[in-house]
Every structure is written in structure tokens, then in C-alpha cells.
Amino acid sequence: MSPGNSTTAPEHIRMHIGGQWRDAEQVAQVKNPYAGNIVAHMPVSSPRDLDDALNAARGARAAMADMPGYERAAMLQRAADQVAKRAEDIARAMSLETGKALRDSLLEVQRTSGVLRLCAEEAVRIQGEHVPMDASALGAGKIGMVMRFPVGVVAAITPFNAPVNLAAHKLGPALAAGNSLVLKPSPKAPLSVHKFIEAVLEAGVPEGAVNTLYGDAVAPQLICDPRVDFVSFTGSIPVGKIIRDRVGMKRVALELGGVGPTFVHRDANLKAAAIACARNAVGLAGQSCVSVQNVFVHQAILEEFTEAVCREMDSIRFGDPMDMATEVGTLIDEQAAIRVEGMITRALESGATALRGGARAGAQLPGTILTNVKSNMSIVCDEIFGPAMSIQPYEQVEALFSAISDSPYGLQCGIYTNSLDLALKAIKTIRTGGVIVNGTSRWRSDQMPYGGVKDSGMGREGPKYSIRDMTEERLFVLN
Structure with missing residues (x-):
């Protein structure tokens, strides 16, 4: 891969909604911060696109929840294989749109494939626990178990600094847990995420389980919409606080900033x-x-x-x-x-x-x-x-x-x-x-639990820990 590449024609990004690729009425330019040329044209998602994406994700909940863990694991392994095959193309797009050194972009895509494999392994390890009901007179003679079930629809908003790896840290656990997803990447790094999603979809993801939206205009409604059950956001502290204030009773995972x-x-x-x-x-x-x-x-x-x-x-x-x-x-x-x-x-x-x-x-x-x-x-x-x-x-x-x-x-x-x-x-x-x-x-x-406390966020990323956040506990008592 040679330096420059400033004469390459801009690429065309499309949304993926309800199993179909879709263009937008408006597009925005994505520019190379080093050379200044236009790298891609990004769709600017509309309220209608948002509505369709959420309906599709809502409709895919049952198919994802019913998919056995071993099938979700196999799907994620296939996705990891596809990402690895397309590593150079995804990495090149990332460097062109973000200015990240190509050697770092290649490493990020390799790590991304690994994240999906970790998620595949965790898909067959989602466990509850036995509750010792005979610890009290009221519970004696009963059997109690805590079981884990997918939350439903996950809204994921990702940043530009590690666009593909952090998208995988949200998409992978969501699918591993049996959820559907609406992903909105940073408008400053949409091309590499688009190529990542193309690779993931080659793994045979159920229709409507993975949907993509672009541009910041739809973000406020995305996080507030009642069709969304869980919000996962990586970005700045001010935006994280806005999300926390607006989501109501939804559960959230916020990975925010620090001073190193x-x-x-x-x-x-x-x-x-x-x-x-x-x-x-x-x-x-x-x-x-x-x-x-x-x-x-x-x-x-x-x-x-x-x-x-x-x-x-x-x-x-x-x-x-x-x-x-x-x-x-x-x-x-x-x-x-x-x-x-x-x-x-x-x-x-x-x-x-x-x-x-x-x-x-x-x-x-x-x-x-x-x-x-x-x-x-x-x-x-x-x-x-x-x-x-x-x-x-x-x-x-x-x-x-x-x-x-x-x-x-x-x-x-x-x-x-x-x-x-x-x-x-x-x-x-x-x-x-x-x-x-x-x-x-x-x-x-x-694989580690990554995240902060205080203004630096809440919740943890890492496949096992994200899956824990993206599932909900349900108590089962047998009299």
C-alpha cells in the first residue's frame, strides 16, 4: 500500500435497514484529514430511516432470541473470518478517513476479528445461578433459579478513534446475547464501519438484526425511542451526560473520557x-x-x-x-x-x-x-x-x-x-x-472489563461484561 492515494474516487456508503441496502436523500462528504480529498459520500439518515430501522430491529427480536447459543457462536465466527479476509480494505478505508497510521488500522482490524471470536465463545457461556431457597423457612421446599434473557433492541453509538473495534465491542456482544442492533457510527469515520458491516452480514445475520444509520441528526430520537431497550455509547463526557439524562428508565453503558x-x-x-x-x-x-x-x-x-x-x-x-x-x-x-x-x-x-x-x-x-x-x-x-x-x-x-x-x-x-x-x-x-x-x-x-466510574462512565466493555449488561435477569421459582 503506497502513500498518498489522493486520486482514488470517493466510495458510496449505504444504510442497511431491515435486510436491505438503502440510499439517503441527503449525503455528506467524508474527507481525508491528511490529503484533503473526498474519501466517501455518507448517507444522512432521516426520521423515516430511523423509524424503519427501529421497526426492523424490533421485528428481529424473536428470531435472535430463539437462535440457540451455538448458532449465534457459529455466526460470529463466520463474521470474524469475513472481517479477517477484508482486513486490508477495511484498514485502508479507516486510515483514509481518519488519518490514523495504516499500521495501526491494520492492527485494529485484526483485533476486531478477535473481538468477534471472543463474543462467539461467550455466546455459549451465558449463565444464571441457582438460588438456595431453603435458606429461609418461606423458601424451603422450592427451587429458585436466576436466568438471563436478551434485552431486545440495542442502540449503539460509536466514535471515530477506534471505529471498527469499538463497533465490534457493541455489535458482537449484542448478537451473542440474542439481541438485535441499530448502529450509528461517527460521521467522521463511516466508511470503515460500513465495510465492517458488509463483512459481518456475509455471516448470515437474520434479517433486521443489524441496521445502520448515519449522521448525528437521528441520534437524539434513537436513544429516546421506546423501541430501544439498551443504549451503548462511547464518546465525550458532555454527550454521555446528555444521553444519561434523556434515556429515562433505559439501561445504558457509557464509556467516556479521562486524563490518563x-x-x-x-x-x-x-x-x-x-x-x-x-x-x-x-x-x-x-x-x-x-x-x-x-x-x-x-x-x-x-x-x-x-x-x-x-x-x-x-x-x-x-x-x-x-x-x-x-x-x-x-x-x-x-x-x-x-x-x-x-x-x-x-x-x-x-x-x-x-x-x-x-x-x-x-x-x-x-x-x-x-x-x-x-x-x-x-x-x-x-x-x-x-x-x-x-x-x-x-x-x-x-x-x-x-x-x-x-x-x-x-x-x-x-x-x-x-x-x-x-x-x-x-x-x-x-x-x-x-x-x-x-x-x-x-x-x-x-477480553477485559473496560470502563470508568464517576464522569468517566458506567458499565463495562469486554465481551463477557457487555453481554452481562445486554441481558436481563429473570427469577424462576418452582413451587
Whole structure:
């Protein structure tokens, strides 16, 4: 795959509703953030499209619920095979529309196939439990069981930063649990999701079980509609709060933002920590909810660590996303890069020092390392979602643990240390969705329960855990 590809004709995206492909009356352009050319034309779904998609999903509930677990598992394995076969095509589309480095896009599609296989395995492991009714006089002589059943219709809204993998983290568990789905991807990354859905449908999905809508106009009604039983959203904290306020009694899973705290203690493997912090601050151009943003370093190793991080940052290759030698491409668009550039500029004007950084070129920003930051700077206390990090020294780590626990954020944090006592203290005292020991805040494996607390969200992603959320308990008592 050669760099550039700016002369390729735009592709045509269609909605999939009720087992049929459908065009829209309106379309929107999807542009390459690196080259500026039009990559695709995206349908803008209408209220009628939304109504038809929800009716189709509602109508498919019975077929999905009646499908035995082994058949759902086989269907998802076939879908995984199709995604793997089309990996290069899906990855290329992803890089063209998002500016993500092609090597990362290929890895994401490979992981996506793996997510579907994990979902297939979990489709035959959906379990309830026996309730010991004879624990009370009233229950004695009775048999009690808690059983799990699909919720019905899942509405899934996905972001641009990992468009295919995060779509799979919603679609896969929904189908594995016996639900139907209405998926609305980000309008900034619709082409790769469209190609992913084409691959999934080759697996023989029941008519109406998977439906796609595009554009943001239909999102408010999608989450509020009474035909939807469960809402799964990955995106920003402000939008997540709006969804939580509007869905009423529906259950939701919200995977929102964070500020990427990672600790490097004086007994850490300094070289490994420096490499990981630098690369996980700028990987995906910093556009990850758990991207390394605030690195807290023990004063005793501050100078050595800072030098090592700067050396590693200098080795990272930024450039054309379609070049396999490129490690970091662009942000999603120039407006996003301008926003991050503004955060960095305001920090420098307030006294911060830039050890690494440089001028913006369109949607591309170089990796930025800041020191001498203050806790009230937006570059510290707000989610950057860009390729920038700060290094902050400490003497006593406990106060920082408390500050993170008291902050609005609680997605994941990382800590590098060889002290078991300190690692356990971090796990016990930091109020967050996950603590990664000898890894950064950005570490994630697809089978693990991933998600946050406080403003960082609710619910957990990961096939087993999403399936748990996308099923409901029903008590069965036999007298």
C-alpha cells in the first residue's frame, strides 16, 4: 500500500435497514484529514430511516432470541473470518478517513476479528445461578433459579478513534446475547464501519438484526425511542451526560473520557516506563480516552526519566498515514488539531515549558512534552485528546492518589513500580475503573472489563461484561 492515494474516487456508503441496502436523500462528504480529498459520500439518515430501522430491529427480536447459543457462536465466527479476509480494505478505508497510521488500522482490524471470536465463545457461556431457597423457612421446599434473557433492541453509538473495534465491542456482544442492533457510527469515520458491516452480514445475520444509520441528526430520537431497550455509547463526557439524562428508565453503558494519569515511582523500570509513556501519549495521535496525559514521576528519577522520554519521542515517526513507515498520522481533522494546539499555547502562556513540540501542519501535530504545568491548566485537568503529555514531579504519592480519586475522572490509571505494597495501595485507594501495574493508563486487552466510574462512565466493555449488561435477569421459582 503506497502513500498518498489522493486520486482514488470517493466510495458510496449505504444504510442497511431491515435486510436491505438503502440510499439517503441527503449525503455528506467524508474527507481525508491528511490529503484533503473526498474519501466517501455518507448517507444522512432521516426520521423515516430511523423509524424503519427501529421497526426492523424490533421485528428481529424473536428470531435472535430463539437462535440457540451455538448458532449465534457459529455466526460470529463466520463474521470474524469475513472481517479477517477484508482486513486490508477495511484498514485502508479507516486510515483514509481518519488519518490514523495504516499500521495501526491494520492492527485494529485484526483485533476486531478477535473481538468477534471472543463474543462467539461467550455466546455459549451465558449463565444464571441457582438460588438456595431453603435458606429461609418461606423458601424451603422450592427451587429458585436466576436466568438471563436478551434485552431486545440495542442502540449503539460509536466514535471515530477506534471505529471498527469499538463497533465490534457493541455489535458482537449484542448478537451473542440474542439481541438485535441499530448502529450509528461517527460521521467522521463511516466508511470503515460500513465495510465492517458488509463483512459481518456475509455471516448470515437474520434479517433486521443489524441496521445502520448515519449522521448525528437521528441520534437524539434513537436513544429516546421506546423501541430501544439498551443504549451503548462511547464518546465525550458532555454527550454521555446528555444521553444519561434523556434515556429515562433505559439501561445504558457509557464509556467516556479521562486524563490518563500514569505514575513512575523511584523503583520503576525507568527505560520501559519512558518508552511506554512517550508512545502511549501520541499513539493514535493521542485520540484515546485512556491516552497518557499526566505523568507523575518521583523526584529522585525525574531528570533521568525526562531525558529518556524526550529521546523516545524523537524516535517516533509522524507523517503520511498511508505510509507503513509512519507511526503517528493526523488528528481527525484540522479543527481538532487547532483545539489541541490552543490548549498547549494557553499552557505555555501560563508558565509551562515545552521540552518537545512544534508547529501544527493542517491536522497534524508533533508530539508535545510539557513541564512546569499547574493543576488548574486545561492541559492537565481536561481531556486533551491529542498528542501531548505533561511530566509532574512528586515526593509523596498518596496525596496524588487522593486527588485522582476526588477528581471527576476515573477511567484508568497506570503505575510503574516494583513495590507490591505500593501497587496494592494504588489498587485499593485510587477510585478508577482500572489500575494497570507496570503499564500505562492506555493499556487494554479486548477480553477485559473496560470502563470508568464517576464522569468517566458506567458499565463495562469486554465481551463477557457487555453481554452481562445486554441481558436481563429473570427469577424462576418452582413451587
